[in-house]
Amino acid sequence: MDFHIPYLDIKALQRRFSQRDSEALQELQDLGIYIGGEPVTRFEMDYAQYCGTQFCIGTGNGLDALTIILRAEKQLGRLPENARILVPAHTYIATFLSITEAGMHPIPVDVHHLLITKDVVEKHLENVDAIVAVDIYGKLVDDEVYAFAKANHKPIYTDAAQSHGAKTSNGDRSGSRGMASAFSFYPTKNLGALGDAGAITTNDEELAVMARRMANYGRTSRFVNDMKGVNSRLDPLQASFLNNRLLFLDNDNKKRKKIAQVYMEQIENPKVKLPPADFLESNSIHVFPIFLEERDQFVAYLEDRGIQTNRHYAIPPHQQLAFKEFNDMSFPQTEYLHDSEVSLPCHPLLEDHEVQEIVIAINEYS
Known part of the structure; x- marks a missing residue:
């Protein structure tokens, strides 16, 4: 697509x-x-x-x-x-x-x-x-x-x-x-x-x-x-x-943080949970995550509006077959994060109007 x-x-x-x-x-x-x-x-x-x-x-x-x-x-x-x-x-x-x-x-x-x-x-x-x-x-x-x-x-x-x-x-x-x-x-x-x-x-x-x-x-x-x-x-x-x-890393990270600041301040949807309030502190903003229970439906909605997302990550290590010795262990917060996380676009080439389009789309999701 x-x-x-x-x-x-x-x-x-x-x-x-x-x-x-x-x-x-x-x-x-x-x-x-x-x-x-x-x-x-x-x-x-x-x-x-x-x-x-x-x-x-x-x-x-x-x-x-x-x-x-x-x-x-x-x-x-x-x-x-x-x-x-x-x-x-x-x-x-x-x-x-x-x-x-x-x-x-x-x-x-x-x-x-x-x-x-x-x-x-x-x-x-x-x-x-x-x-x-x-x-x-x-x-x-x-x-x-x-x-x-x-x-x-x-x-x-x-x-x-x-x-x-x-x-x-x-x-x-x-x-x-x-x-x-x-x-x-x-x-x-x-x-x-x-x-x-x-x-x-x-x-x-x-x-x-x-x-x-x-x-x-x-x-x-x-x-x-x-x-x-x-x-x-x-x-x-x-x-x-x-x-x-x-040579460009610091400037790129500043752009990432600026986009993340917009997300933190302007995303307002009761179905969407933002990262903790201190997320922007001491952060390179490699990923901007949001969390919601109906993830697949939400991702499909954004795709219909031409907005691509990512997942970090779908299955935690302790639930992978490669580490089956941990498969019976339970880590509730980790499992919540992996089950509900959606990564939003957040990179140095993202235009202001694109950021606003993402925010509007999220706020209009119902």
Whole structure:
């Protein structure tokens, strides 16, 4: 079906960088270095500086980034074999997969509103070895969760795959708040490549060195491998594409937040539940979610009016067959969110009149 307001016009968003990307490809051909090299080093330095961390390690994708963090921590002796990792049930399945890929056990917990909170973590703290916080929809997990974990000597890591560029009220940037953070640069992200790409950010030099080694076959030199690693490196062409887009990330996020502000202020329909009142704070607005019981009927109504929506996500990880060991568990808030969520168009190329058309359509739904 053709929509005159698509959920995300990814081609138009990426087309803004066509000239710069063509120059990046020519630069790579001129350099003749196709793995690693200056483009990767440049992006890693620039993204570390942007996030406010000392180190950035490029990876093949976001799943690998989080898996490598956990495997590196185990290799350093900071996490035990078969570690139990607290993780919000309300997340994309990749968060769970990273834990199992590292040979560890996810310990799912329900969320309060959208995210894990200190109270949620406190209830489960004695039963876990570490915590993975997830910045779902781009909304940063509250500072007090990190402070509580630190005070109780529990390592905390961040799945920051949706929160590129978000800041806390005191100016701390996404990627700088836990022991290490994992980013995905999937093309639809606020900072998206033209294919798979990911990164780890951290201020811990020992972890950074181990993660980089782990991502490159576990080797210490060309012919010496002193551990079992993986092949997960950031492609230099994707690194160049990402640097082209990094320059525009803050401005794009401001546009997203402006649209989200309109939604928060102007959507008035008793059948539609908006995100919590503080949703716009410390948020990159990767997704603008609304919630309603008759989701399928509502989505079909908007489609009839030429407005495309999305879902994040239809089935939570604990209800997937891939994790059938969790299928009998119940997380009421998570299940409500997954059953009722609708993602509205909210991207930098959305015109003011299109935003108003979306608002009017929602307010006229009955």
